[in-house]
Amino acid sequence: MESIQETLQKMKNSTKFLNQFQRLKEEVLTDKAIMNFIQANPDILESEIERNISRLFEFRNERNHCHRCTGLDLCPNMMKGYQPELYLERAQIQLKYNPCQMKLKAEESKRQQKLVKSLYIPKEILAATFDHLDQDNRSRILAIAKAVEFATTATPGTSGKGLYLHGKFGVGKTYIMGAIANELAERNISTMLVYTPDFFRELKSGIHDGSYNEKLDLVKNVPVLILDDLGAETMSSWVRDDILGVILQHRMLEKLPTLYTSNYDFEELEEHLSYSQKGGIEQLKSKRIMERIRHFAEPIFIEGKNRRG
Structure with a gap:
């Protein structure tokens, strides 16, 4: 399966998809959670944001899956049962995944049943x-x-x-x-x-x-x-x-x-x-x-x- 980064890179390098990529970039940067993250970190350089559109796109997609969650078994995220979190490290945008509440409950239930x-x-x-x-x-x-x-x-x-x-x-x-x-x-x-x-x-x-x-x-x-x-x-x-x-x-x-x-x-x-x-x-x-x-x-x-x- 082609990664999100690879897909976006192709879009960047193709005139055919340039407009589509621009619209995607606008959607990403107007996402409420992403806007809040940028506002909470005013020192982020514009160039850093530009370099990480693909990462922000991934965050938005995975987070939207979490908002429409239909249960752990049907989780469509790349890491099943994990939700994305943006953070800043050395002025660079980073993305990590944390287990969601459903994942934590399932693991605790398994621990209890094993015990x-x-x-x-x-x-x-x-x-x-x-x-x-x-x-x-x-x-x-x-x-x-x-x-x-x-x-x-x-x-x-x-x-x-x-x-x-x-x-x-x-x-x-x-x-x-x-x-x-x-x-x-x-x-x-x-x-x-x-x-x-x-x-x-x-x-x-x-x-x-x-x-x-x-x-x-x-x-x-x-x-x-x-x-x-x-x-x-x-x-x-x-x-x-x-x-x-x-x-x-x-x-x-x-x-x-x-x-x-x-x-x-x-x-x-x-x-x-x-x-x-x-x-x-x-x-x-x-x-x-x-x-x-x-x-x-x-x-x-x-x-x-x-x-x-």
Whole structure:
């Protein structure tokens, strides 16, 4: 593929294209962003501008692509996911490319998924939107209304209030959480959805491979955390006190919302948390965890048919 510089050089050297090049030069120099750059650097020589018409042309084209962005996958820029920036170095016009916000988000998502394998967003959850949620009973209508309210008003770091969706297997709790996550993404708020039983097992293995602290910190500090299927894990004192308790305590102090799905209501979850693999019952420690959940998550019961059947 012929470079922009080569194309413009041919235009310069051809009488046929001379007028066309002149019009192109005028378009480049009347571009608002380029005009602002020149005005912000009044010491730029006219000859330097003239020598760099091709570079300014490239900047304008690539920047226009960014303004009409339709997503990272369809990025037409020469460096996919990178946006141009003009700068001056030793009185010479230079052009560099920086990763755009979509590129940065994609890289962070890959980093998280590589680090935490139990972080999962199935295809049907990726497609979840509030517009496509069934509203076939009163409990689902209420749950969706509460989910919409959270997704459109949540302010991590200011308010740590979340939601606790509970009900039988397959009633659509996780799908509603997916709609919340997608709506938050539209507001540039990061969400992590983890399948709780797998995540607890993965943290345990992280002690041996040295990734424990990094994985724990990632979940502790994400702006919005969704713990999916809480209560389905095999409970132990270590899981309850050193993982779940540590995560919830940190998020409570930092006012970071935590959302939950569970087959258990609060009373049933408290009973589940009181048991340990050693066979003992530790009600006080269970109540301590539940106090953090009760105070910072509104319980919402969802009934209905099994949608996975």
